[in-house]
Each structure stands twice: as structure tokens, then as C-alpha cells.
Amino acid sequence: MAKDSLSVVDNRTGRTYELPIEDGAIRARDLQQMGLVSYDPAFGNTASCRSRITYIDGDAGVLLYRGYPIEQLAERSTFLETAYLLVKGELPNAQHLAQWTHNITMHTIVHENIKNFMDGFRYDAHPMGMLVATVGALSTFYPEAKLIHDPDSRRIQTHRLLAKMPTIAAFAYRHATGMPYAYPDNDLSYTGNFLNMMFKVTELKYRPNPVLERALDVLFILHADHEQNCSANAMRSIGSSQVDPFSALAGACAALYGPLHGGANEAVLRMLQEIGSVANIPAYLQRVKAGEVRLMGFGHRVYKNFDPRGTVIKRLADQVFEVTGRNPLLDIAMELERIALQDDYFRERRLYPNVDFYSGIIYQAMGFPVDMFPVLFAIPRTAGWIAQWLEMVQDEEQRIARPRQIYQGPVQRDYVAIDRRAADAA
Numbered sequence: 001m002a003k004d005s006l007s008v009v010d011n012r013t014g015r016t017y018e019l020p021i022e023d024g025a026i027r028a029r030d031l032q033q034m035g036l037v038s039y040d041p042a043f044g045n046t047a048s049c050r051s052r053i054t055y056i057d058g059d060a061g062v063l064l065y066r067g068y069p070i071e072q073l074a075e076r077s078t079f080l081e082t083a084y085l086l087v088k089g090e091l092p093n094a095q096h097l098a099q100w101t102h103n104i105t106m107h108t109i110v111h112e113n114i115k116n117f118m119d120g121f122r123y124d125a126h127p128m129g130m131l132v133a134t135v136g137a138l139s140t141f142y143p144e145a146k147l148i149h150d151p152d153s154r155r156i157q158t159h160r161l162l163a164k165m166p167t168i169a170a171f172a173y174r175h176a177t178g179m180p181y182a183y184p185d186n187d188l189s190y191t192g193n194f195l196n197m198m199f200k201v202t203e204l205k206y207r208p209n210p211v212l213e214r215a216l217d218v219l220f221i222l223h224a225d226h227e228q229n230c231s232a233n234a235m236r237s238i239g240s241s242q243v244d245p246f247s248a249l250a251g252a253c254a255a256l257y258g259p260l261h262g263g264a265n266e267a268v269l270r271m272l273q274e275i276g277s278v279a280n281i282p283a284y285l286q287r288v289k290a291g292e293v294r295l296m297g298f299g300h301r302v303y304k305n306f307d308p309r310g311t312v313i314k315r316l317a318d319q320v321f322e323v324t325g326r327n328p329l330l331d332i333a334m335e336l337e338r339i340a341l342q343d344d345y346f347r348e349r350r351l352y353p354n355v356d357f358y359s360g361i362i363y364q365a366m367g368f369p370v371d372m373f374p375v376l377f378a379i380p381r382t383a384g385w386i387a388q389w390l391e392m393v394q395d396e397e398q399r400i401a402r403p404r405q406i407y408q409g410p411v412q413r414d415y416v417a418i419d420r421r422a423a424d425a426a
């Protein structure tokens, strides 16, 4: 009997099977010999890939990108350097960083027809819906992107995606506000230019506030990757059909849009506005405990401790509020956190504030409308999605994603003509 194996006795046949254990996992495929599949709705305990990108220890509250603690990257790195690290696996030297920055900066502009395409949306279109559609549309502008096995094609699509996401995001905002689109200013940093495209009015040269520019850069670092979450899984799953990365990334954006994922920061803000004042917190928590609503920005599938990103964000909030003035919703958020952390309901379920609990309050203070919050998540997460996609494309163990099911529908039956169906049929 192999030491690293799992013995399984099948009581139906009396046979014993040895399932090899490798890297703390058994292969679900080994169950096939017993005529079994593994059943794991929502992939709660299923590893779908081997990855070298991001490590999370949810019990200890640890998050590492390529081995580097998120706190160190937030303190000392920049978003573009972190994106390089995620995509390429190592921190760049000065020359490689300069080249990478140049390559991305040179692709910030979008084809004029993209502008026309975005003009077609209704005046009140949600910017995240516009982002999903426009990123998908990019695939028609770069048909060579379908050459996913060509490293040169993968490299240029990586630059394009990282470069154009802020441009499309800002254009979506300008469309909603009726402002003319502001073109990229390649003299500025990645986040400085994004602020320029968002907020430039009539001034000849937009000069971002350095504190806000850096705060946004740190927020981008914190959101850059988070291993196999809903949208990363969408990116890999769609990409496994060998479609081009723009189409796969549109799907990842769509996954991020939902309120349980990247839409959570928007939902937190709306929740804090609904609560309205510190006095209303106990009544709101009663509704949460009664199962009527969820406490948005709390809880995480992986973290059963403080989310390390939340801790960095809380510190960042003070720096931002020194420039922008204090967001009055902060008082409600802090009191909500204090009460919830003492409450048995949240303690027993190990529900702590996650990255989204405070990020929305900062974004709002910086002047971003609530609708833009998931978009602000999608821009940096593009680095993570690309890293996950690149790893998947080059992983020889991967094939087209195709889960199994447990069929529980009707057994085979014959078609019934419409005039012979019961009156109360569904």
C-alpha cells in the first residue's frame, strides 16, 4: 500500500481502491474506476489547476503574489510593477520595468470606432455593462488575438488589455456624464492618466493629486489578483475553449459584475446609505441575522480571519480623507464593524470585513460615482486574469473545461401533441 494514498472501500462491491495522494489532493478522475464522480457545487473543495501565481492562507489572513506579501507590495511596489510580477512571475529589473511601462503606455489609445461603439449605449447605461461589451468588442479589432499559442500575440494582447482597460473605463464614465471623452495623457503614470481621463475638464494639462494617485495605485495593487475566485475561474473556463483573450476577459468582467463578487463594493455603499445613521445599525443587523439581507463587505469564501487587504485599505483611508475630507459614511461603517465583530452571529460564522468594506468609501471620497466601483475593481484585476489565462494556456494538463453533473430530470418519455397536454401543464 503506497504511503501517500487513500484507501477507499466500496461497500457496494466490497472492493478496496488505492487513490494516490499528490500535493494534498486526490484526482477526481481516479473515482471513475468505481463508477463515481465527485460532487462539489460551487467548487468549495475542488482544485481546478496547479498555479504559481497567488497564495492565500485564509485562516491566517495571508495573501502573497508570487510569494511576496501583499502588505510589502502595497507599501513599496507600484501597480504596473505588480502587474509585471503577476504576469511574468518575477519582479522586473529597472530596464525591464521601463520597457514594460513603455509598452503598456504606448497602447492606451483606442480605435476611434470604439468611441462610436460606446456612443451607442443609452445615456444611463451602467459603466460595468459598457465595459463588458466593449472589452468583448476589442476582439473584433484585433483578430490576430485568436493566435493564443503564439507567444508574440499573447504578449501584445497583454499590453493592449492592461493599457486599454482604464481608457474604456473612463470613457464609460464620461458617456454617462455627457462629458467629452478625454484622451490618454502618456506623460502621466498609469493611475495618474486614469484620473486624467476621468476628471479632466477644460484645463490644458491635468495634474493628478499625488496622494490620490498613489492611493489609487495601492488600491489597484490590492485588487490585482486573488487566485481561483469566480471571475478568474470564468477567465480560465472560457479561455479553455481557446477563444481569444478579449472575449475571455469580457466573460471574467461579467463574472466580476455580480454583487457577491466585484459588485460588492457598490453594494456596501448602497447598504451604508440605506442604514443612514449609526442609530439604525442594530435594527439593520437584526435583519441580517434574520436572513433578510446580507451584510455586504463581510465574509469571504477563503478568509475566515481579517482580509489583509482590508487592513491596508483602512490605513489608506486616513491619507485619502486628509485630502478629500472625511466621508460621513465612514462613521457608520466603523460602528457597524465594531458591533458585528462582537456579535455571536458573525463570530460563529467567522465573518470579518473583506476588501470591499472600506474600498467604496475611499472611492466615493475620491469623486468616483458608485456605479464605477466594480469597474475600478476590473481595471487592476485584468493583470490577474491575464496571469491566470497565460498559465492556463501553457499548462499541458488543462483541456476544455467541462464539469460533470448529476442528472435528476425526468427519465426518457415520448413527445405529447399540444392538444393532448393537460390543461394545468406548466
Ligand code: CMC
Pocket (backbone or CB within 6 Å): 226, 229, 259, 260, 261, 262, 264, 288, 293, 294, 295, 296, 297, 298, 299, 300, 301, 302, 349, 351, 354, 355, 356
Ligand atoms: N452577511 C450575513 N451572513 C453571511 C454573510 C454576510 N455577508 N456571508 C456569509 N453569511 C452566512 C451565511 O448566511 C451562512 O450562514 P448559515 O450557515 O447560517 O446558512 C454562513 O455565513 C456561510 O455563508 P456562505 O454563503 O456559505 O459563504 P460563502 O463562502 O458561500 O460566501 C461570500 C462568501 C463572500 C459570497 C459571502 O460571505 C457574502 O455574500 N458576502 C457579502 C458579499 C461580499 O462582501 N462579497 C465580496 C467578497 S470579497 C471580494 C471578492 O473577492 O470578490
